[in-house]
Amino acid sequence: MTHQVHIVGGGLAGSEAAWQLAEAGLNVRLSEMRGAGETTPAHQTDGLAELVCSNSFRSDDAVSNAVGLLHAEMRALGSLIMAAADAHKVPAGSALAVDRDSFSAAVTARLAAHPRVEIVRERIDALPASGLTIVATGPLTAARLAGAIGAATGADSLAFFDAIAPIVHRDSIDMDICWMASRWDKGDTKDYINCPMTKEQYLAFHQGLLDGEKGEFRDWEKDTPYFEGCMPIEVMAERGVDTLRFGPMKPVGLDDPRTGRWPWAVVQLRQDNALGTLWNMVGFQTKLKHAEQVRLFRTIPGLEKAEFARLGGLHRNTFINSPQLLDGTLRLRKAPHIRFAGQITGCEGYVESAAIGLLAGRFAAAESEGNVLLPPPPTTALGALLGHITGGADAASYQPMNVNFGLFPPLHAGRTKKADRKKLYTDRARLDLEAWLA
Numbered sequence: 001m002t003h004q005v006h007i008v009g010g011g012l013a014g015s016e017a018a019w020q021l022a023e024a025g026l027n028v029r030l031s032e033m034r035g036a037g038e039t040t041p042a043h044q045t046d047g048l049a050e051l052v053c054s055n056s057f058r059s060d061d062a063v064s065n066a067v068g069l070l071h072a073e074m075r076a077l078g079s080l081i082m083a084a085a086d087a088h089k090v091p092a093g094s095a096l097a098v099d100r101d102s103f104s105a106a107v108t109a110r111l112a113a114h115p116r117v118e119i120v121r122e123r124i125d126a127l128p129a130s131g132l133t134i135v136a137t138g139p140l141t142a143a144r145l146a147g148a149i150g151a152a153t154g155a156d157s158l159a160f161f162d163a164i165a166p167i168v169h170r171d172s173i174d175m176d177i178c179w180m181a182s183r184w185d186k187g188d189t190k191d192y193i194n195c196p197m198t199k200e201q202y203l204a205f206h207q208g209l210l211d212g213e214k215g216e217f218r219d220w221e222k223d224t225p226y227f228e229g230c231m232p233i234e235v236m237a238e239r240g241v242d243t244l245r246f247g248p249m250k251p252v253g254l255d256d257p258r259t260g261r262w263p264w265a266v267v268q269l270r271q272d273n274a275l276g277t278l279w280n281m282v283g284f285q286t287k288l289k290h291a292e293q294v295r296l297f298r299t300i301p302g303l304e305k306a307e308f309a310r311l312g313g314l315h316r317n318t319f320i321n322s323p324q325l326l327d328g329t330l331r332l333r334k335a336p337h338i339r340f341a342g343q344i345t346g347c348e349g350y351v352e353s354a355a356i357g358l359l360a361g362r363f364a365a366a367e368s369e370g371n372v373l374l375p376p377p378p379t380t381a382l383g384a385l386l387g388h389i390t391g392g393a394d395a396a397s398y399q400p401m402n403v404n405f406g407l408f409p410p411l412h413a414g415r416t417k418k419a420d421r422k423k424l425y426t427d428r429a430r431l432d433l434e435a436w437l438a
Ligand SMILES: Cc1cc2nc3c(=O)[nH]c(=O)nc-3n(C[C@H](O)[C@H](O)[C@H](O)COP(=O)(O)OP(=O)(O)OC[C@H]3O[C@@H](n4cnc5c(N)ncnc54)[C@H](O)[C@@H]3O)c2cc1C
Pocket: 008, 009, 010, 011, 012, 013, 014, 031, 032, 033, 034, 039, 040, 042, 043, 049, 050, 051, 052, 053, 054, 055, 056, 122, 123, 124, 125, 136, 137, 138, 139, 140, 141, 142, 145, 162, 163, 164, 314, 315, 316, 317, 341, 342, 343, 344, 348, 349, 350, 351, 353, 354
């Protein structure tokens, strides 16, 4: 099959871009190196759109949460990633979480079955000299291609760390100590396993984090800043004795049924697969050595006999200086036949990566047919995120960014309550997206 657009990378962004292009009637070559004897430090399968860490797409609340709004906008644009997520979700309160294996299998199967998509298992080492191309190789782009991108852009790629939280086998958790609940009893179901800690237990755990043996950083990982949203627990612990208690270990809204009170601190676990056999430790990304993780995490009440399906870790994240390098439709200014999509553009997160893939696919489809697709309005979640990446952010201090209402143009609504303001943002976004689609 001769292709009209070449997509490099079959992750969240590349898969979504391929789907959008194919549905628009274009032939796509989707090159993915996994399955050709290659992998990244974080992927574990050959499946497309593999989730490398958490199984959560975060809040699904489209009225008062920016990522929930992004979900809704992507659904309105026929997103494959959202359709697969909706079809393979697992209970997670007001969040959208998925069974990672069946989710990835569904994305792979739908693309493989599409007559306009050719999935080729190959590693690409150079940027194509011509032909519409979308580079969606993610934060762990293979080294040679990363070198080629650096050479083509003339700008230094930045690096920082993302982090993996441990996963625990459900049947090794002591439910005589832990209990099921969602914070403030939100939603109809009790979706989290909660491990309660007394003040003494928390202080001992905090000290254990400070004292615990950490993994060495490799040379190329040294002196790079952490992304605040993915900070290792031991780094949080170093910031102060109560930092964790106001972060991932916060106990507010969680009544321990044995005492009727909030514990001093809580470790939460969230379901990680449809069977409910695996649970991840929420917010517990760490650079502690594996043996140290096992020893320390087994001091958490209820996890004394925990068996770990996966331990925590930290990884490099490569991204380009998009505000400087890309135009408003994600094209490399110096070589406009090439677009970038996904986390490599400096957006952060599964949903954001897929959203930027969706837009790159639609822009390329329009361009291939001699049309110009205007970017979505900046008042929408898609437009706000795109606008930030392609110029809204300060190039000099550019760092990865999740979608949030701070990226949206202000409302000029005078003094309004926070909840009302969020609703005004999302109401405006809905109307403006409808107008853009019309
Ligand atoms: C360790 C880690 C943990 C993360 N945890 C989370 C999390 O919990 N929640 C969250 O929302 N986000 C997380 N992220 C951030 C981000 O959302 C994910 O990395 C997401 O998968 C990015 O989507 P993507 O499509 O841009 O890249 P990816 O999903 O990584 O897809 C890129 C694809 O390109 C392929 N590839 C790379 N180089 C080549 C090449 N030269 N030729 C051919 N193929 C190539 C790779 O094999 C991969 O399949 C994490 C990132 C990392 C690195």
